[in-house]
Amino acid sequence: MPVNFDKMPDRLNTNCVKWDGLPNMFKVKAEDEVLPFWVADMDFDCPQPITDALRERVNHGIFGYTRVSDHFSQSVVSWMNKRHGSWIDPKSVRFSPGVLHGLTNAILAFSKKGDGVIIMTPVYYPFNSIIKDTEREVIENPLIEINGHYEIDYEDLKKKTSQSKAKLLILCNPHNPVGRVYTQAELTKIGEICVLNKITVLSDEIHSDLIYAPYKHLTYMNLPGVYKNKAVVFISPSKTFNLAGLQTSAVILPDETMRQAYDKAASLTRTTGINVFGEVALCAAYDQCESYVDELMAYLTINLAYVRETLRSRFPQLTLFEPEGTYLLWIDFRKSGIDEKELLHFMSHTARIAIDDGSWFGSQGSGFIRLNSACPLSQLKEAFDRLESAFNQLKNK
Ligand SMILES: Cc1ncc(COP(=O)(O)O)c(C=O)c1O
Structure with a gap:
């Protein structure tokens, strides 16, 4: 049976690092319902075989x-x-x-x-x-x-x-x-x-x-x-x-x-x-499970196209570095007006999106985020809606 990549699996309370490890890692409360786009694993079921x-x-x-x-x-x-x-x-x-x-x-x-x-x-x-x-x-x-x-x-x-x-x-x-x-x-x-x-x-x-x-x-x-x-x-x-x-x-x-x-x-x-x-x-x-990889890549390509178009139309201050592989998206926030040192806090506490801070990967990554796109498209849409509201909050301050 093909995997339904649109289905959001319930991973909470399975001790998974991505969801259950999030409050501790990002110093947020569980009830804030911050969404995880960090750790490199996927919010998809694995293939049935x-x-x-x-x-x-x-x-x-x-x-x-x-x-x-x-x-x-x-x-x-x-x-x-x-x-x-x-x-x-x-x-x-x-x-x-x-x-x-x-x-x-x-x-x-x-x-x-x-x-x-x-x-x-x-x-x-x-x-x-x-x-x-x-x-x-x-x-x-x-x-x-x-x-x-x-x-x-x-x-x-x-x-x-x-x-x-x-x-x-x-x-x-x-x-x-x-x-x-x-x-x-x-x-x-x-x-x-x-x-x-x-x-x-x-x-x-x-x-x-x-x-x-x-x-x-x-x-x-x-x-x-x-x-x-x-x-x-x-x-x-x-x-x-x-x-x-x-x-x-x-x-x-x-x-x-x-x-x-x-x-x-x-x-x-x-x-x-x-x-x-x-x-x-x-x-x-x-x-x-060879065919699963092709289906997965087709889905990730749709997610990537969504992010590309969303950044182009709604976030001109951000730049996507076009990935050739991986579901990890490297996004440049250096023109966003947010201080590099505040970026992680802004993402996790204002936008309520948990991402990897670019500086974790070396000083050259400061001002970037790494966003994991291996999730149902609906999750990504929610992430960018949250990000838009967070930028609006900043503007209205
Ligand atoms: C490039 C790279 N190497 C190694 C790992 C970790 O692999 P493992 O969990 O098999 O040790 C990761 C996990 O994100 C990775 O991205």
Whole structure:
């Protein structure tokens, strides 16, 4: 049965971070009924083949320690092939609870304390925390903002990668929060610079299934061997099928020596044991739910068109940075007249919309918000009505 994306699921009191974690995070009262457009998960049901597979597994009634099955790797291999045109060896696939666990293991495996890890800011902020928590040093290679679009600063990347302490680059492709989907030319340039300077690329591709036409995601695994053998790719069904609570993702390591180092780190952090439901869900998603992704993208494209037109006609002071992928919309408030430091408070307390403040992603994000558009269109309409009233309140003050 196709998913009804217009249906608003009732997620309150399920302990979900997005809804139930909101009052605490944004210091608002539950009765204020602030609407959540923060955390990157979706207010949509997951496809029925996944819930059917989970029910069948529940019926078995025994949930003891479970090995990662060959089916897990086969499902990942087949997904990478049918959705991303990539041929990967099943031997290169590893289970990881979340992508962040996998990235942490890779940082431990491929660098040592004090080494530098490059990130392209503004970027998904936990990258910063995992680098610091593993006692490595964050090296920023800020993206360049050009006319409502972001580009990679290659000259700066060359400088940063040539520092002797630099060992790793965490690439976010598609890029959260700015929505870039990097082209073959861009990835090849990154690959050339990194190989030249012996930098291992950790390519976080968690949003790679969520691409707007006419853009195409190119996985780092599709680059020639010389680049990809110095790289690790991280994918997950969690964003695509709304399964983040099942904590199941996959790490792809083409190089055998790197696999051994990665396995040692995963064993050290005790992150090798699979969640019995997570595996069932991943296999059902990747084996049976391809059409869901196309339906989802068609719906997200409608939501995106709504936001684009609404900003154009009702909020000329705001600018949407056109996303090429992800359901995360990066919106520029720098001409809105609202002080950058007041923006989060204005959104959560005056407009009653919970969003991610751009500054969380790095200083370059100040004055922006990240708005999660993966919800029924009616929710988005309510958000922009609230925003309009909030701007009117400001005008009438
Ligand atoms: C780019 C990126 N990487 C990793 C994650 C977290 O993934 P996980 O929950 O699998 O650790 C997110 C979640 O929003 C993300 O956007």
